[in-house]
Amino acid sequence: MSQTVDQSVDPLDRTVELDRTVEIKAPEHQPEREEAPRKRLKSAIFWSYALTAGRLGTTTIVTFVLASMLGPHAFGVVATALLFVMITQMLLQQTLLTTIIQREQLDEDHLDAGFWVVIGGSLGLTGLAAGAAPLWAWFNDQPEITWICIALTPMILLQGLTVVPEAILRRKMTFRPLAIRTLIATAIGGVVGIALAFAGFQAWALVAQQLVTGVIGAIVLWTVTDWRPRWRFPRQAWRDLRGFSAQSALGGIGVFLAIRIDLLVLAKWFGPVAVGLYRIAQRLPDMLTEVTSRSLQQVSLPELARLQREPDVLADRLAKMLHVSAVVGLPALGILAADAKPLVALLGPEWSPAGVGMQLLCIVGAVNVYGVLLGPALQAVGRVGINTALAWIQLAVGIATFYVIGQLLNGSADDRKQVAAIALGMAGLEFTITVVMAYITFNRVLKVSSWRVVRPTMPALFASLLGFGITWSVDRFGLVDGPWTLKFVIYGVLATAISGGVLLALDRRLSGMVMGKIRPLLKKA
Template identity: 30%
Template sequence: MSFKQKVINSVFWSAAQGLGNQILSLIIFAVLARLLTPKDFGLVAMANVFLAVLQIFLEQGFTQSLIQRQELDQDYLDTAFWTTLVIGVLMTLFGVMTAPLFADFFHQPQLTLVVQWLSLLCFIFSLSQVQQALLERKFAFKVIATRLLFGTIIGGFIGVVMALRGYGVWSLVTQQIVQATVGTIVLWKVSDWRPRWYFSRECYQDLSNFGIHIFGFKIVSFFNDKANDFLIGYILGAVALGYYSLASRIFSIVTQVVVKTSQDIALPAFSRLQNEPERLCRAFSQATQFTSLIAFPTFSGIAVFAPEIIIVFFGQQWLSAIPLISILSLMGLLRSVTYFTASVFVAMNKPSWWFQLGLLKMFFNLIGFLIAYPFGIVAVTWAYVIRLYLAFPVGQWAISKLLKITWGEYLRQFIPSFVGSVIMILVIYSLKILFNYWLFSPVFILIFGSLFGAVVYGLAIYLIAPDIIQKIIEIVKIATSRKKIET
């Protein structure tokens, strides 16, 4: 199979299976949200902040380093595996021992056991990092999606059963542990690579030299992505964090479906093209354009239908999360066209640029939180989104320098999806006003409005840029064809 067909097949089938997996995750999440309280979700969100710190030290950028390398031998794999495993054990022990201090800091005694049990995830994750990297190098994203699906089904089933039996926050804790364990078992089952008892200082040094910048960026990313959870939980409390975590989870699930699948495939694909700048530039442009075609209408629709989504899926106790979902959707619009920035930096051997951009976002995020937190959770969410828009010009300048692509060329490719989304929003918002006046149910508004909006958006794209529709048809044909295609 040619490189082009391999990439398209990976995107197509990974996206298809990823969509099913995320829909299933959303259903399980919605059921748990109806059975549990915002405080339960807030407590687990607090514990996950601590877990995110441990995971930073767990990986150290080894996964990206293994994927990025043009040539990879057994010595590197063995060294990365045993290093990650030892760190995973140490992080688990550290989490168990320091959990009481973390719980005291938040004035939540119940957090001690929650953090101690979730610390086991560090050991579980350490067993899967190298296997995951190998599968991504081979573009085996169908296998990865299958792994996630099994973990989601079994972990979700056990979590829901425990919630029905009144286990509260422990339903969420058990769900995460079971899901990670099942996923790791499946990963080892489908992979034929096994580690030897071998460690090389030279390989470790080589991996570390590349990974140190990614490790630094992950520290910065923690402040960008988890600092809000930490500060909201500490200053505004577990209930406020529960509302924010639900909105963030919805945003995360949608991002996984419309953006993250393509990003995972982008790193190994871009890495193969690092010595062919023209092809890399074309691949980057096509990836961002096709992602925006899906992401723009999706996040726009979520912003408009946020009240109906909460009422239909999660229940009245989550109404306070409605404005947070709408605000985070604005971040989704921009993130969908900047998600490939990190993959380009890593593929072009510029991880330090990724780190520096993360530092800028962290600075904006902390300043924004300090200004916004006295005004409540809605203001904090606005500040979180605004910092991404402030950092966008800097990231785009770096991409333009690496790929020799002008601002005009870059932004022009988003015109069809942007205009189509604006037309769609105007139509479905007008429909919502009529439906609410006629007292139609939220279920009807959500279903009919979404379907009608999709039709309107599709027609708009066809009229604005029919050539894009033709490209999509060609990609689908390639993805479903068994014939080999020349690159």
């Protein structure tokens, strides 16, 4: 289950009302009046994909280089420390980001109030996190992470500095500056991390990478944003925001803990090596989900919020977004699952136990292809309480599930089995909660049939399963013999050909769109 947690337009005019950009009117739409929102949505989707694709490219290169240099232990140590810091970051982001995007009437007073509340909260949480770092290290029986946790706490303040300007750009669906900011920050942070890893700094190279990325990201974001806070705190404006903000923050924390309970169990019972293996197994499915499906999630909340008074139109727009999410997301995850074992083997023999875990976590990614748009849909119509309740239910069930897994496998020296068991538990948990959430969102809130919305995604799901299944059979029966590099190429090409061919053959929407682009080219030729 996922919740929301980058094309330039005119700079934000501080003298006009911000709600004019996304103000929602009664349905009196003329065709020409609808043209601008359509163009803006297409442009926003393009830059949102550019944002995530750029981040995917840079972080994949950096991750693989650092993984081959540092090994699972260093990755596990920093991942455990980052989990501690990310909880507070999520609280800050979800407190106001969603509120500013979703709110119909928004003015400068709301932005000023929100900014100073987030800054005050981030300063307090930074100090609290630094003081609690030894407790986190003790809880995980890893004294070495104490100073790493403390060193990472400035990321909390950096997050606080970016919440309001990022929300303004997302509300206006201005994703180009966010794409530029992300690409620059991840590239510079990656260069610093790799340089320090070469110098022998081990886990501290990863710490430096995170901090530099955060600093550069904040600097670039404020450079491309014209809005500046005023030295005042409008109390009435904060009262307007705080009710929805509290619900959103509660839901955001619930979602974050629910999707990170697996790492909590790994860190507590299995140690840093298992965490490092799991993070690599999880990183690529997460990245693919981000670049293929969460790119749509980033534009879905402002777009769906614009239609919150027109539930039929909103449901139709959501169904089209879900189809796009499935077409680009599911086959990609099937190809990754087919190539998972040779991919991790290329990093070195110490990473091989992550192969099966990555395949299982591709199931989590496939479920999230459907789930990433459900949270924004509920937020868009003001039903954030449903998302919050389901997140905390998922967290409670997850704690029980992973506690049992931790007890059963505690003391096992088989890293492969530990990682696979946690991945399988996460897949089952995500599938169950997403099915429930989809039923509530479609059938109860939007009053449409779940099957009507999901049916157009079936060709993509079948193509993904067939591409993986045939490639898995080739590997299982040893039909390809040779080095991992050869297997990586053959499995990738085979899965891509099968998935792509089946998808084009079965998905009429996609094949019609593709042929619509090809026919004019053939006529010109």
